[in-house]
Each structure stands twice: as C-alpha cells, then as structure tokens.
Amino acid sequence: GQNIDQPTEMTATEGAIVQINCTYQTSGFNGLFWYQQHAGEAPTFLSYNVLDGLEEKGRFSSFLSRSKGYSYLLLKELQMKDSASYLCAVKDSNYQLIWGAGTKLIIKP
Amino acid sequence: GAVVSQHPSWVICKSGTSVKIECRSLDFQATTMFWYRQFPKQSLMLMATSNEGSKATYEQGVEKDKFLINHASLTLSTLTVTSAHPEDSSFYICSAAGLAEYNEQFFGPGTRLTVL
Numbered sequence: 486g487q488n489i490d491q492p493t494e495m496t497a498t499e500g501a502i503v504q505i506n507c508t509y510q511t512s513g514f515n516g517l518f519w520y521q522q523h524a525g526e527a528p529t530f531l532s533y534n535v536l537d538g539l540e541e542k543g544r545f546s547s548f549l550s551r552s553k554g555y556s557y558l559l560l561k562e563l564q565m566k567d568s569a570s571y572l573c574a575v576k577d578s579n580y581q582l583i584w585g586a587g588t589k590l591i592i593k594p
Numbered sequence: 595g596a597v598v599s600q601h602p603s604w605v606i607c608k609s610g611t612s613v614k615i616e617c618r619s620l621d622f623q624a625t626t627m628f629w630y631r632q633f634p635k636q637s638l639m640l641m642a643t644s645n646e647g648s649k650a651t652y653e654q655g656v657e658k659d660k661f662l663i664n665h666a667s668l669t670l671s672t673l674t675v676t677s678a679h680p681e682d683s684s685f686y687i688c689s690a691a692g693l694a695e696y697n698e699q700f701f702g703p704g705t706r707l708t709v710l
Contacts, residue, residue: 518698527687527701528638535696572637582628582699586637 487511489585491573496591497563505558505571505588513578519547519558520572522587528572531558560590568592596622598690600702607678608710614674615705617688623668624690628699629661632685644671678709 489509497503516535520528534549546559573585597620607613626645630638644650644665652658662674675682685706689699
C-alpha cells in the first residue's frame with residue numbers, strides 16, 4: 486500500500502529552527518509537496534520538490550532524497566504565526582496526490 | 595497565486611435536506627478539481643476528482659449517489675450532499691489544479707457543514 490509518515494506533533498520556540506520529516510512509500514513518484522494549514526482554514530501551498538536536493542524559499546526550505554523516500558521541511562526564525570499543521574503529499578505514478586496526516590507545529594514564546 | 599473560492603463558507607441544515615457547495619477558480623482555468631473532507635484533527639480525505647465535462651472519479655467508500663459532483667465548466671464545480679445526516683457534518687474543501695508551474699493544487703477556503 487501507499488504510505489506517508491510524519492510526526493503527529495512538534496513543539497518549538499519562537500526564533501528557533503525546526504525540521505519536520507516526512508517519509509513515503511508510494512507506487513511511483515512524481516513530486517512531493519508541502520502545505521501549511523492553519524486551524525479551521527484550507528491548506529496553502531509551500532513548496533514542491535521533484536529532484537533531490539534542497540529548495541529554499543525565504544524562511545522555509547524543503548529537502549528531498551528520492552532514494553531514501555525522505556523529505557523534510559525546515560522552518561527558520563520561527564514566528565508565532567507559523568503555528569499550524571504541515572502536510573506532506575506525494576504525487577504517485579498515476580499523478581494522484583497521496584496525503585500525509587500532517588504535523589501539528591506548536592510555537593512557544 | 596491562483597484564487598479558489600467556495601460558497602457557502604458555512605452552512606447548518608436539518609437532517610434529510612440537501613446542501614450544494616460551489617467551488618470556483620477565479621483567475622485561472624482549472625482542468626481538474628478535487629473535493630476533500632476533513633474531520634476535526636484529521637488529515638484531508640480525498641472524496642472525488644472531477645475533470646470538466648466528464649464524470650467524477652470517486653474514492654473508495656465514497657457514495658457517488660450521496661455526494662453528487664458536477665464540473666460544468668473550467669471554473670466551476672459543485673458538490674451536493676444529498677439527504678444529509680449528522681455524520682456528514684465536516685469541513686469540505688475543494689481544490690483546483692490548472693497549468694501552474696508545479697501543477698500544485700490551490701485550495702478554496704472550505705465549507706463547514708453542520709447537519710442537525
């Protein structure tokens with residue numbers, strides 16, 4: 486079966502750095518997405534990786550290793566507004582998006 | 595970025611009634627639209643995928659006769675929850691995918707349905 490694993494919850498301090506990991510086992514791979522979802526709101530697109538390596542976009546970076554079936558989202562200089570759930574999703578060989586359960590990130594002052 | 599709207603943003607209805615939710619892509623043509631359901635503290639659950647002008651593809655376990663999807667144009671898809679029951683109460687979110695750089699999905703703001 487297809488499976489995406491990410492931690493259920495993480496806690497970090499304002500101003501610090503946090504890394505949210507995602508491992509996947511899917512039938513084929515056509516890209517990995519990270520989305521942010523604040524409570525009661527719809528997800529918003531953060532990043533996309535299809536080749537190995539690091540993609541940097543401001544305070545957020547996303548890394549992919551296809552051989553290891555592994556990605557992480559790195560958030561720097563954490564702000565209180567970064568408190569949200571972060572969803573990892575993989576597009577499989579049929580270009581269907583497989584969603585992880587999400588990681589709830591709690592930022593403490 | 596692309597904008598997707600949903601209407602209504604919330605609705606309360608009596609058990610047995612039908613509710614229609616609209617999803618519109620405002621500034622791009624969406625070749626594919628997706629409907630998700632999300633229960634509290636749970637992840638997104640894909641209900642169905644629809645392409646303009648063709649029948650929707652429903653995920654396993656989703657009743658197509660209960661959740662009617664119409665994708666009449668490249669900018670509008672509707673989800674009708676027929677004969678709603680309290681267990682249908684959930685957060686319904688649509689997304690649209692067009693010809694964006696990564697073909698990423700753009701999500702609507704969601705519709706919170708409460709069935710009494």
